[in-house]
Amino acid sequence: MAQETPALFLSQVERFYPQADAPLEVLRKADFALWPGEVVALVAPSGTGKSTLLHVAGLLEKPDGGEVFVGGLATTKLDDKGRTRLRRTEIGFVYQFHHLLPEFTALENVVLPQRIRGLDRDVAEERAAELLSFLGLGQRLDHLPGELSGGEQQRVAIGRAVANGPRLLLADEPTGNLDPQTAQHVFGTLIALARASGLAALIATHNLDLARKMDRQVTIREGLVVPLA
Numbered sequence: 001m002a003q004e005t006p007a008l009f010l011s012q013v014e015r016f017y018p019q020a021d022a023p024l025e026v027l028r029k030a031d032f033a034l035w036p037g038e039v040v041a042l043v044a045p046s047g048t049g050k051s052t053l054l055h056v057a058g059l060l061e062k063p064d065g066g067e068v069f070v071g072g073l074a075t076t077k078l079d080d081k082g083r084t085r086l087r088r089t090e091i092g093f094v095y096q097f098h099h100l101l102p103e104f105t106a107l108e109n110v111v112l113p114q115r116i117r118g119l120d121r122d123v124a125e126e127r128a129a130e131l132l133s134f135l136g137l138g139q140r141l142d143h144l145p146g147e148l149s150g151g152e153q154q155r156v157a158i159g160r161a162v163a164n165g166p167r168l169l170l171a172d173e174p175t176g177n178l179d180p181q182t183a184q185h186v187f188g189t190l191i192a193l194a195r196a197s198g199l200a201a202l203i204a205t206h207n208l209d210l211a212r213k214m215d216r217q218v219t220i221r222e223g224l225v226v227p228l229a
């Protein structure tokens, strides 16, 4: 059987921030592989580097050393255009606050990234409707974000993040502003989506109950990505 390619592979990744005395070493030769269909929780105390890791993995920041592979492709030598293209097609982001466009319906919010990528309106609308139905929002396609509950808005944000069929989903506290039951529901749909599509997800969260429902839990210790004890 052919060896599967990781959706994300961090190899010896380093990230330093300048400081008055010695640089702050947030990532020190960190290794991490995320496999297709896997949903992994990133649980670590505040200030240990979760956002830094997500930014490096999402090609928003370049590492100071090491290599970031997305779908087997080395990314550090790509120019800005190449990185942006890869980010648009291969990576989806979900944040704590959904940042949906308020004047656009749920459907349009999921259509838009596909149109930016150049897809025909009909194709984009069909895919958006299919995705939102999968996320349990089939009856809410024409609602504006302001007419949706917090959990529904966050599910639209997940739909938008995966609209272009990325292989990798990166989420920073995606349910941080939801009540526990709604958070659980949103996570449930996210995990189901990964199972159904082979999407790999790395989800930073402080919620240990939700983290335990994921396939694996990792943390950042002394600049390395290690299993959560």
Ligand SMILES: Nc1ncnc2c1ncn2[C@@H]1O[C@H](COP(=O)(O)OP(=O)(O)OP(=O)(O)O)[C@@H](O)[C@H]1O
Pocket: 017, 018, 024, 026, 044, 045, 046, 047, 048, 049, 050, 051, 052, 053
């Ligand atoms: N641009 C920057 N310049 C200097 N230091 C930074 C910069 N960004 C982050 N840091 C520092 O790097 C460390 C890791 O920050 P990061 O935001 O990745 O932590 P985090 O684990 O996501 O924290 P939180 O859970 O509070 O969001 C922190 O000590 C932070 O102060």
